[in-house]
Amino acid sequence: MPRAGLSPDAVVRLAVEVVDAGGTTGFADLTLAKVAARAGVAAPSLYKHVGSLADLRREVTLIAVGELTAAATSATVGRSGADALRALGAAWRTYALGHPGRYAATQIGPDPDAPADAALRDAAAESVQVVVAVLRGFGLPDARLIDAVRAVRAGVHGFVTLELGGGFRMREDVDQSFTVLLDMIVAGVAALAPSDTPQSDTTTGSHS
Amino acid sequence: MPRAGLSPDAVVRLAVEVVDAGGTTGFADLTLAKVAARAGVAAPSLYKHVGSLADLRREVTLIAVGELTAAATSATVGRSGADALRALGAAWRTYALGHPGRYAATQIGPDPDAPADAALRDAAAESVQVVVAVLRGFGLPDARLIDAVRAVRAGVHGFVTLELGGGFRMREDVDQSFTVLLDMIVAGVAALAPSDTPQSDTTTGSHS
DNA sequence: CCCCTTGGCTAATGGGCGTAGCTTTCTGGC
DNA sequence: GCCAGAAAGCTACGCCCATTAGCCAAGGGG
Numbered sequence: 001m002p003r004a005g006l007s008p009d010a011v012v013r014l015a016v017e018v019v020d021a022g023g024t025t026g027f028a029d030l031t032l033a034k035v036a037a038r039a040g041v042a043a044p045s046l047y048k049h050v051g052s053l054a055d056l057r058r059e060v061t062l063i064a065v066g067e068l069t070a071a072a073t074s075a076t077v078g079r080s081g082a083d084a085l086r087a088l089g090a091a092w093r094t095y096a097l098g099h100p101g102r103y104a105a106t107q108i109g110p111d112p113d114a115p116a117d118a119a120l121r122d123a124a125a126e127s128v129q130v131v132v133a134v135l136r137g138f139g140l141p142d143a144r145l146i147d148a149v150r151a152v153r154a155g156v157h158g159f160v161t162l163e164l165g166g167g168f169r170m171r172e173d174v175d176q177s178f179t180v181l182l183d184m185i186v187a188g189v190a191a192l193a194p195s196d197t198p199q200s201d202t203t204t205g206s207h208s
Numbered sequence: 209m210p211r212a213g214l215s216p217d218a219v220v221r222l223a224v225e226v227v228d229a230g231g232t233t234g235f236a237d238l239t240l241a242k243v244a245a246r247a248g249v250a251a252p253s254l255y256k257h258v259g260s261l262a263d264l265r266r267e268v269t270l271i272a273v274g275e276l277t278a279a280a281t282s283a284t285v286g287r288s289g290a291d292a293l294r295a296l297g298a299a300w301r302t303y304a305l306g307h308p309g310r311y312a313a314t315q316i317g318p319d320p321d322a323p324a325d326a327a328l329r330d331a332a333a334e335s336v337q338v339v340v341a342v343l344r345g346f347g348l349p350d351a352r353l354i355d356a357v358r359a360v361r362a363g364v365h366g367f368v369t370l371e372l373g374g375g376f377r378m379r380e381d382v383d384q385s386f387t388v389l390l391d392m393i394v395a396g397v398a399a400l401a402p403s404d405t406p407q408s409d410t411t412t413g414s415h416s
Numbered sequence: 417c418c419c420c421t422t423g424g425c426t427a428a429t430g431g432g433c434g435t436a437g438c439t440t441t442c443t444g445g446c
Numbered sequence: 447g448c449c450a451g452a453a454a455g456c457t458a459c460g461c462c463c464a465t466t467a468g469c470c471a472a473g474g475g476g
Contacts, residue, residue: 003471003472031463032463033462033463033464043463043465044464044465044467047464047465052465053464053465
């Protein structure tokens with residue numbers, strides 16, 4: 001009959017541990033039963049701290065998105081232009097590879113209407129703003145900026161998604177391929193600028 | 209006690225219907241109970257035709273990957289170079305947007321070791337081969353070819369994944385953004401060629 | 417010191433997968 | 447035409463999970 005000393009935050013922390021322990025599918029396999037086991041508590045007891053499994057998932061997603069934003073932000077601070085863009089991509093991938101379960105949590109699109117997802121929408125928007133901020137340094141017209149943001153997100157997210165999903169054979173060359181992808185993105189974004197007046201020392205070719 | 213006239217194929221067909229009915233999450237929400245309901249049959253009866261839910265999912269994935277390969281193939285037949293690459297990307301996205309549930313089924317990576325996933329591995333490899341075939345027309349060295357294939361897959365897959373997940377606000381500009389992405393990919397792949405000797409009439413800029 | 421909020425618990429419901437074993441339907445051989 | 451036996455349903459059951467309801471103990475504020 002001793003108390004376990006749980007709290008809403010503690011439960012979420014344990015949920016993140018469960019997600020981390022489950023690898024790429026850790027988020028999909030997140031279960032209240034597992035969290036309860038890790039807490040040394042009966043499953044229904046968790047409802048004293050969390051509303052539902054869906055709520056818990058949302059909290060985990062919120063943490064993951066926040067971490068990803070923080071990683072991206074701190075990787076790009078003090079850099080600009082192609083340098084910042086490359087660092088952003090690398091940080092994004094590093095986070096995803098280092099925390100596959102949490103990155104999977106990140107992929108949950110918030111319901112645009114659900115009030116419960118408001119915080120999630122904000123967090124997602126904030127993470128996109130990091131990309132926007134980096135791309136502003138390229139001096140694109142507004143219409144192209146949004147296209148560029150989408151292209152960057154698509155390329156990086158697609159790459160790490162495929163990599164995590166085992167979509168690439170030959171493990172050893174993946175770093176190289178990612179570098180090539182980043183080169184391609186940097187050159188592509190630079191090419192969207194009005195004329196060819198990059199305001200940072202953007203190089204187009206030369207990978208590796 | 210009349211017979212429902214099921215068969216393994218019929219069950220898989222119904223499963224695909226269930227997936228289609230579920231939108232983006234249709235594959236994740238696929239359940240034997242739903243398939244049984246649609247078949248007008250009790251859930252355990254399905255085991256006369258299918259080994260398990262996991263088996264059924266695999267079959268659905270197999271169909272989806274096959275369809276995607278077919279769509280990509282038929283879009284690129286008779287084309288080459290940048291033209292083929294653009295058509296490939298467009299067909300990929302069209303399939304994904306037209307069949308969100310099936311495209312989601314596509315994203316599950318086959319276990320590299322499981323014998324049960326052998327057919328799935330083959331199907332996945334076949335779909336990658338379509339991309340490889342298209343990119344061969346760019347005359348890249350082997351080492352760059354694999355990088356290019358990965359970049360193309362990452363960009364296109366990432367884009368449609370984000371789009372399907374609601375990651376893009378402002379629905380009206382998405383087509384334009386995809387065109388820009390394709391331009392970027394085409395130019396990026398062309399830039400990987402040894403010198404700048406594209407062997408088809410590759411254009412680099414000029415979107416819309 | 418007592419009360420009452422709080423955080424545990426057990427019991428129970430409902431839904432999902434999967435197994436066992438029964439019954440009915442169809443089909444192939446005679 | 448009949449009759450096995452395989453095939454295709456069914457119900458009953460066990461297990462796991464989420465969630466609700468209602469009970470009980472721990473412990474802090476008056």
